[in-house]
Amino acid sequence: MAVEFCSVCNKKHKATSWRTYAESGRLIHICDKYFKPVSVEHVPQSTKTDREKYAKSLLQPWREGTPSAEFIEAYPKQAAKMFTLKEKLKAKEVWKDSPNHKNWRKSK
Numbered sequence: 001m002a003v004e005f006c007s008v009c010n011k012k013h014k015a016t017s018w019r020t021y022a023e024s025g026r027l028i029h030i031c032d033k034y035f036k037p038v039s040v041e042h043v044p045q046s047t048k049t050d051r052e053k054y055a056k057s058l059l060q061p062w063r064e065g066t067p068s069a070e071f072i073e074a075y076p077k078q079a080a081k082m083f084t085l086k087e088k089l090k091a092k093e094v095w096k097d098s099p100n101h102k103n104w105r106k107s108k
């Protein structure tokens with residue numbers, strides 16, 4: 001959780017993630033209430049295919065502070081070293097809505 005001055009809410013507040021834009025020569029911060037996850041529409045097809053092909057190796061252990069159940073399933077040994085028991089119990093399938101990761105079980 002970072003505290004930034006939010007240009008949309010027009011005040012300092014906490015948010016899980018922030019976007020920074022340069023507008024008229026100054027930087028503006030926008031909290032996660034006001035942006036959607038990055039669209040994959042602009043990703044070239046080859047990159048997209050690669051990402052799907054290697055989705056498993058691209059799995060990240062965390063998403064916004066929540067441990068990834070997919071990561072734990074894919075890499076149980078690494079996960080055993082990385083996460084505490086408490087963290088494992090909190091783990092969720094955080095990547096199931098991600099176009100890059102949703103088919104990771106079928107990938108490398």
Ligand SMILES: [Zn+2]
Nearest residue numbers: 006008009031
């Ligand atoms: Zn805000």
